[in-house]
Amino acid sequence: MKEISLEVLQDAAHRLMFELSDEELKTLYEEFQTLKKQMETIGKIEGVDEAEPMTFPFACENSFLREDVAETPLDRDEALKNAGNVQDGQIKLPKVVG
Amino acid sequence: MNFEAIIGLEIHVEMKTKSKMFSAAPNSFSRTPNSEVALLDMAYPGTMPVVNKQAVINAIRVANALHMTIDHELRFDRKNYFYSDLPKGFQITQQFRPIGSNGYLEIKTREGGTKRVEIERIHMEEDTCKQLHLLDYTLLDYNRAGVPLVEIVSRPDIRNGTEAMRYVEAIRNIVVYSLTSDGKMEEGSLRCDVNVSLRPYGQKAFGTKVEIKNINSLKNIEAALDYEILRQNSLLLSGQKVQQETRRFDEATGRTVLMRVKTDAVDYKYFPEPNIVPIRLSDEFVQNAIDTCPELYDAKKAKYLAKGLSETDAEIILSDLAMATYFEKGLSLVKNPKGLANFVIVEVNGYLNKNGISINEFGLSAENLAKIANLQEEGFTHKQCADIFNHCLANNVTPEEAQKALNIQKQVVDEGAVLEAVTAVLDANPQSIADFKNGKDRAKGFLVGQVMKASKGKLNPAAVAKVLEEELKKR
Structure with a gap:
């Protein structure tokens, strides 16, 4: 596993396009160290490598499927309300392909 | 390489x-x-x-x-x-x-x-x-x-x-x-x-x-x-x-x-995906989905072939689901499925292409097309049936109404009647018989035309051609 160092966290923040102050970086680093210790503790449990990963907290399933009935869609103005820029009823973006 | x-x-x-x-x-x-x-x-x-x-x-x-x-x-x-x-x-x-x-x-x-x-x-x-x-x-x-x-x-x-x-x-x-x-x-x-x-x-x-x-x-x-x-x-x-x-x-x-x-x-x-828990499909649900599946292309094709359609004709009809659905509506009503298929492929398709419309917008019901296809089986010529077809579409009437309006009657295929008309025409046209004997095939067409003209179109042209052929050999 990749070692979580201050540099790794700094790089991740940079890639996600936000700035971290030194204090925030230190807090985050310490949280990761705690996490790492917890993982090490869990790793010591006998047979843990054979345990299947769980996607849901409980092993549950249902058999519900929605009937194929169309309902009234969102009002168009309502649907576009959050868009920064609208043209001809469509959301306008800077060109996304070259 | x-x-x-x-x-x-x-x-x-x-x-x-x-x-x-x-x-x-x-x-x-x-x-x-x-x-x-x-x-x-x-x-x-x-x-x-x-x-x-x-x-x-x-x-x-x-x-x-x-x-x-x-x-x-x-x-x-x-x-x-x-x-x-x-x-x-x-x-x-x-x-x-x-x-x-x-x-x-x-x-x-x-x-x-x-x-x-x-x-x-x-x-x-x-x-x-x-x-x-x-x-x-x-x-x-x-x-x-x-x-x-x-x-x-x-x-x-x-x-x-x-x-x-x-x-x-x-x-x-x-x-x-x-x-x-x-x-x-x-x-x-x-x-x-x-x-x-x-x-x-x-x-x-x-x-x-x-x-x-x-x-x-x-x-x-x-x-x-x-x-x-x-x-x-x-x-x-x-x-x-x-x-x-x-x-x-x-x-x-x-x-x-x-x-x-x-x-x-x-x-x-x-x-x-954490927002959708696993969904259990019962055996009944899966089986029911399969059992209620509409008839698929291959099954339909096999069915058409069994009813006497050629592979090409079956494929032409099946190339469009709406066309196949239309064809099948008429299928149980006709004496000869191949005859119906010919009408769908030639007349119906021709009409759709000419008018730039789809089969869903087509004005003649499958039941009425089946009636027209059956007329051909009863001895009406293809040309007569095509006239009825076109009249139905042009005037939005039933095949019965079209037949009446156009005064279309079944052509005579009775050999006795045909023979009588053929003999009369042959007797009147010795030059054409001579031409035919000298290898002028066109003379035969002329003679068929003469018989049809004399009978005012009431005789069946196929029957006329057949009898004429036989009679020419005898002369």
């Missing part, structure tokens, strides 16, 4: 359900952008996906037609990527547990044999939004976002363009006749991406593959692949390498054109 082409296909099929895959927004092609969206399709926080029952039924039917193992537990996964066609930032798909796996399809090869193409998987997912890329900006229409899709992935068993085309055609027939999709490549309801690589015969390892995207017709699948195989072949023969890249087919030049060179594969960081 001789190379063998290795071809695999990924086909995306848009389902024609009433609502979307995970939301209840309508799934009907609307020309008004962003008029058919629900909160979920726009990724508003707090909205939850709920699986569409009909989409599951459709997927089961297609999987069954492709001889696949059907998973009775539905699971969905997230495919994560950041792009404007997907407001959620991920697409819900079935990466780890496709609903169908390990199937096959049989196709005819270029050489005339049959071949089994194995199919790796079929899974359900949601479509993305439609992006309109203009000169310096992009417009987004979310009507298509969330439309149910099935993706069908073949194993790399296909070896040339013809096989690929026939494979896609067979898949299209299944999705169209199971009423899963319109299957229209030109409108994007069936989309096809092709992977192709070359390797020397006898070599096990695959060569570098090239992807050809969004080919919009069956014919172009064949053309694109045949061109691409030649292109890679000449690269390899001249000692160059094939680059891993994505290309598109340019219809105007008949060539594939570079879109982008592939660098590292994108990591979509798939993980199980």
Whole structure:
């Protein structure tokens, strides 16, 4: 596993396009160290490598499927309300392909 | 060195359900952008996906037609990527547990044999939004976002363009006749991406593959692949390498054109969709979906052949689901299915093409067409029946009314009556008999015309020709 160092966290923040102050970086680093210790503790449990990963907290399933009935869609103005820029009823973006 | 082409296909099929895959927004092609969206399709926080029952039924039917193992537990996964066609930032798909796996399809090869193409998987997912890329900006229409899709992935068993085309055609027939999709490549309801690589015969390892995207017709699948195989072949023969890249087919030049060179594969960081718990499909549910599947293309074709239609005629009628439905409405009402098929293929198709309309807009009911086809079986000539057909359409009347209005009567086929008329004409035209004897075949046509004229068209021309032939021999 990749070692979580201050540099790794700094790089991740940079890639996600936000700035971290030194204090925030230190807090985050310490949280990761705690996490790492917890993982090490869990790793010591006998047979843990054979345990299947769980996607849901409980092993549950249902058999519900929605009937194929169309309902009234969102009002168009309502649907576009959050868009920064609208043209001809469509959301306008800077060109996304070259 | 001789190379063998290795071809695999990924086909995306848009389902024609009433609502979307995970939301209840309508799934009907609307020309008004962003008029058919629900909160979920726009990724508003707090909205939850709920699986569409009909989409599951459709997927089961297609999987069954492709001889696949059907998973009775539905699971969905997230495919994560950041792009404007997907407001959620991920697409819900079935990466780890496709609903169908390990199937096959049989196709005819270029050489005339049959071949089994194995199919790796079929899974359900949601479509993305439609992006309109203009000169310096992009417009987004979310009507298509969330439309149910099935993706069908073949194993790399296909070896040339013809096989690929026939494979896609067979898949299209299944999705169209199971009423899963319109299957229209030109409108994007069936989309096809092709992977192709070359390797020397006898070599096990695959060569570098090239992807050809969004080919919009069956014919172009064949053309694109045949061109691409030649292109890679000449690269390899001249000692160059094939680059891993994505290309598109340019219809105007008949060539594939570079879109982008592939660098590292994108990591979509798939993980199980936490908002949809596993769904257990009962054996009854799966079996019922299969049992209630509408009759498929191959079954219909076998039925038509058994009723005496030629393979070509059956294929022409089956090339359009609406046409086949129309034909079948009349089928149980006619004495001769082949006669009805001829009317559908020649008269009906001719009328539709001439007027630029579809069979759904056609003015003559299948029941009335069956009546006209039966008239021909009763001794009316094809020309008479065609006149009735055209009169019905022009005046919006029934075949009975048309027959009355046109004063069309059954032609006489009685040999005695025909013989009498033929003898009279022969007696009156000794010169034509002499001409015929001297090898002028046209004289026979003239004599038939004379008999028809004398009988005012009441005699059956086929019967006249037959009797005339016999009588000429005797003179």
